[in-house]
Amino acid sequence: MEYIQSPKNSRVKEWKKLLSKKDRDLTGRYIIEGEHLIEEALKTDDVMELMLQENNEVPDLWLFKDIPPVTKITADISKVISATKTPQGVFAVCRKSDSTIDLKKHKRFLLLDGVQDPGNIGTMIRTADAAGIDVVIMGEGSGDVYNPKVIRSAQGSHFHVPIIIGNLHTWIETFKASHVPVYGTALEGAVSYKEVRPTDSYALIVGNEGAGVDSTILQNTDQNLYIPIYGNSESLNVAVAAGILLYHLRK
């Protein structure tokens, strides 16, 4: 097992760079940390290499599985390449997976239009996974799916649900051609979600925390939905709203 001790080592610098979106885009790679996340990642072919801090126990799973190469690192290096204040000392570099949508097989879709908050994006990926969504589609203006905070909030669902980046207008046309009902979310010109019956296939679009779904998108949906507000709050958190709608639409 290779053992790197200097935080100035060129590989450490490469790992560290993966904390920035620019470098993730450039390399097609991202970094994850924590035993549970890596356990989920190892069920896929996405893991390229593993890093384990000295004096940490080798996770059980690593002993029984044919795993990618492991590099031993120091606690100082852990701090350099971690996105958290108290790193667990277990890391993996993953390749972004190429997913394609097969409309004969995939029936349920969650589309994110301009959602920015990493916690919200991650929580929605986790919720989509729970609700049996087949594919999550990130509109071009949304935050980065491979941001460490997004990955942490999604709690492993990155490795369960295909996530693709695409033009939402184009996807809406594709869904219409395939008779997949497309639902937007809006406060005006919309019907209460309770009026819509659960269906086998659907595409739900949720929008930016402040501005909602873009009006040019809302004009092209089959139906726009709202969630009634019974009290005095102005709106719901977007991840909570997505949860209510995804579970309602699910047969």
Add this chain to the structure above:
Amino acid sequence: MEYIQSPKNSRVKEWKKLLSKKDRDLTGRYIIEGEHLIEEALKTDDVMELMLQENNEVPDLWLFKDIPPVTKITADISKVISATKTPQGVFAVCRKSDSTIDLKKHKRFLLLDGVQDPGNIGTMIRTADAAGIDVVIMGEGSGDVYNPKVIRSAQGSHFHVPIIIGNLHTWIETFKASHVPVYGTALEGAVSYKEVRPTDSYALIVGNEGAGVDSTILQNTDQNLYIPIYGNSESLNVAVAAGILLYHLRK
């Protein structure tokens, strides 16, 4: 209007202390910031004083309403008393309000057992407000409702829904005596939430992010509910789960 220019002024020190739970508990006060939040707070009797950073415009609402005393402060003081990196420069000191539950009037309750994450607590207060919950009850082991992050996530719902701190066991007995159905949330020994019909009154209990609702509480509920997981995630975020259940139970 009084004008404080030194960050070492004793009143500045008092405001700053309200960023810690210890001092909020001691004084029965808390500090909020941002124009929107303060606008909501001014609809109640909870605001004791206002602070406005020099060169900031006086919010319109303050001109037309009988408002508590305003102190002008410097940008340096704003930084000292703010819980955010880029303060808006508008602050208020509020008193914690004393709420009492009236079981003839209040019918819908959300109970939090040991929920820790400030973002989750705040999002649930906001969701409870939206779903028409009458009172939120924080179990003794839950995080502080007046933490600045909780207040930010709740987006003003602190000033719409009464929030009380109490012993959940005692409250469950009270609800039972008043024929309010009590629902826990659990992964085992529970029924799917879809099997429960919406009712006029209910008390829903959600639990700690890792450990869930305490088992001694789950033993005393009328029914425990779970949300089916259709995909591969292990669970839902507690605030998302609360949203799904509160909107389902709502008639």
